[in-house]
Amino acid sequence: MSGKRPRAGPPVATLPLRQSAAAWLLDALVEHGVEYLFCNLGTDHAPLIEALADARSRGRVVPQVVLCPHENTAVHMAGGYAAATGRGQVVLVHVDAGTANAAMGLHNLARARIPLLVMAGRAPFSSRGELPGGRDTYVHFVQEPFDQAGLVRPYVKWELTLQAPEVTREVVGRAHGVMHSDPMGPVYLMLPREVLAATCEPAPLWSLPSTRVGAVKAGGTGARVMHTLAERLIAARDPLLVTAYAGRNPAAVGLLDRLARMTGLRVCEFNTVHMNIPRDSPCFAGYQPAPFVETTDLGILLDVDVPWIPRTTRDNPNAYWVQMDVDAIKRDMPMWSFPADLRIEGDAAQLLQQLIDAVEALATPAFRDSVAQRLARLAGEHAQRTAAVARLALDPGTPGQLNPHHVCAALGRALGPHDIVLNEAIRNTAAVFEQIPRSEPGTLIGLPGGGLGFSGGMALGHKLAYPARQVVHVVGDGSFHFCNPSSLLAVARQYALPILTVVLDNSGWAAVKDATLRMYPDGAAQQAGDFASQLAPGMDFAALAEAGGAFGERLVDPLDTEAAIARCFKALRSGRSALLHVHLAPHQGTSSWK
Ligand SMILES: Cc1ncc(C[n+]2csc(CCOP(=O)(O)OP(=O)(O)O)c2C)c(N)n1
Numbered sequence: 001m002s003g004k005r006p007r008a009g010p011p012v013a014t015l016p017l018r019q020s021a022a023a024w025l026l027d028a029l030v031e032h033g034v035e036y037l038f039c040n041l042g043t044d045h046a047p048l049i050e051a052l053a054d055a056r057s058r059g060r061v062v063p064q065v066v067l068c069p070h071e072n073t074a075v076h077m078a079g080g081y082a083a084a085t086g087r088g089q090v091v092l093v094h095v096d097a098g099t100a101n102a103a104m105g106l107h108n109l110a111r112a113r114i115p116l117l118v119m120a121g122r123a124p125f126s127s128r129g130e131l132p133g134g135r136d137t138y139v140h141f142v143q144e145p146f147d148q149a150g151l152v153r154p155y156v157k158w159e160l161t162l163q164a165p166e167v168t169r170e171v172v173g174r175a176h177g178v179m180h181s182d183p184m185g186p187v188y189l190m191l192p193r194e195v196l197a198a199t200c201e202p203a204p205l206w207s208l209p210s211t212r213v214g215a216v217k218a219g220g221t222g223a224r225v226m227h228t229l230a231e232r233l234i235a236a237r238d239p240l241l242v243t244a245y246a247g248r249n250p251a252a253v254g255l256l257d258r259l260a261r262m263t264g265l266r267v268c269e270f271n272t273v274h275m276n277i278p279r280d281s282p283c284f285a286g287y288q289p290a291p292f293v294e295t296t297d298l299g300i301l302l303d304v305d306v307p308w309i310p311r312t313t314r315d316n317p318n319a320y321w322v323q324m325d326v327d328a329i330k331r332d333m334p335m336w337s338f339p340a341d342l343r344i345e346g347d348a349a350q351l352l353q354q355l356i357d358a359v360e361a362l363a364t365p366a367f368r369d370s371v372a373q374r375l376a377r378l379a380g381e382h383a384q385r386t387a388a389v390a391r392l393a394l395d396p397g398t399p400g401q402l403n404p405h406h407v408c409a410a411l412g413r414a415l416g417p418h419d420i421v422l423n424e425a426i427r428n429t430a431a432v433f434e435q436i437p438r439s440e441p442g443t444l445i446g447l448p449g450g451g452l453g454f455s456g457g458m459a460l461g462h463k464l465a466y467p468a469r470q471v472v473h474v475v476g477d478g479s480f481h482f483c484n485p486s487s488l489l490a491v492a493r494q495y496a497l498p499i500l501t502v503v504l505d506n507s508g509w510a511a512v513k514d515a516t517l518r519m520y521p522d523g524a525a526q527q528a529g530d531f532a533s534q535l536a537p538g539m540d541f542a543a544l545a546e547a548g549g550a551f552g553e554r555l556v557d558p559l560d561t562e563a564a565i566a567r568c569f570k571a572l573r574s575g576r577s578a579l580l581h582v583h584l585a586p587h588q589g590t591s592s593w594k
């Protein structure tokens, strides 16, 4: 299927014959609407490779294989496709080794609450030919740890080993239901080679369609709770809402804007994971809630894991705080202690709709008047912010030391409203968020976890889901290394998925240097200017892209910014990925090896 985007549909026929568990597994995946297998394969997958080829030769529909040279690409690409479509995806990796490589991506997807079924082979356990699929090569003896699932247990909410072909469909149905249940997230299934090779008749296979093992989804809340909240919102003098990922449900974006406008509610994001409110809404107040947390009398935490940094934020002790979250208890966070006098677990879109209805039922003319005044004030603040942001972009910088705000503003102007931006710019995140204002749901994705190297694979997954849109990931030079660039380039090339990579190169890890300075502002590292954070100078990322078949452009002259971006988009339109290597001022860490 090289160069073609795969397509899937219903199976053309159920299997008439005795088949391997591997074949039944593929059948069950198709039954659950799985279109793709994002794969990195090994000796454990021989029965699956055989079953795939056999099915294709018989004209049966099977999920389309997307080969990823590194698991980082497979997991994040599947995650990107799942985030874009709302449908959980399937990744196949190699025993403990592939699982270990997939773990960092799973950390990110777990934090993003993205549904994903990761299937890993298990090394065969029989050694003397007792069973089909038994050990026949060296690695089968060394790839069996005591606790393979332990490698990813913190990041999955369900795990199982397939024990017999007869239960294959039941197992896939269960995995499918669990990963799509709220809060959604990754699940992990292990496939021993002997079990994949074992066969059974169709008769004992109990079909478990999605409709009968459907996901358990979050809903709204009781009318009385919403009434109380609406009363508080109407009485509030300076209400504030902080969110990060309500926008993963596209319907929530318009509802949040509506609620904000009808109540004069100031909305901030912190560590944006999705675009949650259109940037041109007068109620959007940016990415730093701290000053407003001090003054608000009614605060709402909507779908947010970390609403602010307590150490550097003073919250008003008299404020009333409400939490509305699909994961209010924060199941996977050992410590979580942000204030919430009223805690509601539920789906953001349904809760927002309920709150809108409750406010509408209670709103008085006096309330509407005070909202109009507050809105005028918010609109004024919004205009001031917008003007300040525009001023930041005016200075193009100097040759070899471009201004990231200037570059991102030019990039923003080149994008259409439905094009998709993924941010992994780390210390230059403000330039991406502020200078590329997005207003369509699903067009901005940020890093939910802490594992660098997510944006390239996620970009490929979004491009697979939306071939007609441009997809760009903006990435620090350090983060670009973590994206496994050669693997990204290979997948983009093999499956004709042109994406734009913008590398903001400040010669290393500014975030690591800054963390040291925060802890030891006058310490030895600061005095010596030695932060062990400068990466190899003179890397030519554009040449690297060219070597992988993409278009590469080094941006050194600030006056060339718009033309360079235009050349990148021209390459994308011709079906070729593009990489723009932007030279920023070095972040001034010095290498310990100097
Ligand atoms: C997988 C992984 N390894 C290491 C880190 C620690 N880390 C956090 S920020 C950072 C530096 C990122 O460098 P770059 O992308 O160039 O952004 P900059 O800080 O220069 O803006 C590192 C290494 C991490 N978050 N994830």
Ligand SMILES: [Mg+2]
Binding pocket: 476, 477, 478, 504, 505, 506, 507, 508, 509, 510
């Ligand atoms: Mg850097």
